[in-house]
Amino acid sequence: MxxxxxxxxxxxxxMVSCGIYGVIRQSSLFGMxxxxxxxFLAAALNFSVFxxxxxxxxxxxxxxxxxxxxxxxxxxxxxxxxxxxxxxxxRNIDTDL
Amino acid sequence: xxxxxxxxxxxxxxxxxxIVVVNSKNHIHMSIGYIAVISGITGIxxxxxxxxxxxxxxxxxxxxxxxxxxxxxxxCGFQVIVIKTKERFAKICGFLSATILFLVMxxxxxxxxxxxxxxxxxxxxxxxxxxxxxxxxxELIALSILIAVTGSVIVLRKRGE
Numbered sequence: 001m002x003x004x005x006x007x008x009x010x011x012x013x014x015m016v017s018c019g020i021y022g023v024i025r026q027s028s029l030f031g032m033x034x035x036x037x038x039x040f041l042a043a044a045l046n047f048s049v050f051x052x053x054x055x056x057x058x059x060x061x062x063x064x065x066x067x068x069x070x071x072x073x074x075x076x077x078x079x080x081x082x083x084x085x086x087x088x089x090x091r092n093i094d095t096d097l
Numbered sequence: 098x099x100x101x102x103x104x105x106x107x108x109x110x111x112x113x114x115x116i117v118v119v120n121s122k123n124h125i126h127m128s129i130g131y132i133a134v135i136s137g138i139t140g141i142x143x144x145x146x147x148x149x150x151x152x153x154x155x156x157x158x159x160x161x162x163x164x165x166x167x168x169x170x171x172x173c174g175f176q177v178i179v180i181k182t183k184e185r186f187a188k189i190c191g192f193l194s195a196t197i198l199f200l201v202m203x204x205x206x207x208x209x210x211x212x213x214x215x216x217x218x219x220x221x222x223x224x225x226x227x228x229x230x231x232x233x234x235x236e237l238i239a240l241s242i243l244i245a246v247t248g249s250v251i252v253l254r255k256r257g258e
Contacts, residue, residue, distance in 0.1 A: 024191030081249030
């Protein structure tokens with residue numbers, strides 16, 4: 001089972017769906033941020049899985065997975081600082097206001 | 098069989114963590130769910146020969162999530178956060194869009210057969226690609242992290258300083 005590509009791809013599709021549902025459903029900015037990061041993780045997993053199963057003689061998939069992870073971390077830094085600044089002004093990070 | 102079991106456990110971690118992150122209303126629970134997702138994905142990455150990505154996920158993502166947990170505790174003042182729920186319409190729309198996306202993508206995926214090439218992967222290849230073919234990308238990554246950190250410090254600076 002662990003040698004089949006479909007298993008991993010179904011997992012990543014599930015995670016993308018969960019992330020989209022979370023971005024729409026969550027009313028907290030942190031919930032939205034973490035849901036978006038789940039989508040990023042699913043994309044990174046997809047790149048690595050395709051590199052492992054289909055393009056084993058190349059390392060580009062792993063490299064782009066690396067890039068996705070690093071960019072998601074830098075975006076997380078910026079968004080977390082924005083949320084913190086918003087919280088400092090309004091004492092609330094609810095989006096239902 | 099053992100490998101199957103381990104992969105199933107990692108996948109369960111990822112799925113359960115995603116569901117917790119999406120459905121929880123408490124920041125601490127969300128962060129714990131996200132750590133579960135990272136754990137599962139890290140294990141899977143180790144199994145598919147992407148050890149360096151798994152290492153980055155473990156080191157950097159876990160630290161960032163610990164920071165988020167500390168902020169959550171900080172923000173809520175050691176109280177459990179109860180957030181007003183969104184309207185029912187938004188919840189139904191989100192659930193429907195996620196379900197339709199999952200079903201359509203799974204159907205497309207299962208109709209395709211992938212050709213698998215059996216050759217070995219190596220870290221040396223990764224390093225060569227990073228320092229030769231995609232060196233500009235590496236510089237761009239470093240610049241983006243620098244800008245992100247500087248920007249966050251500027252945003253969080255108290256007014257009047």
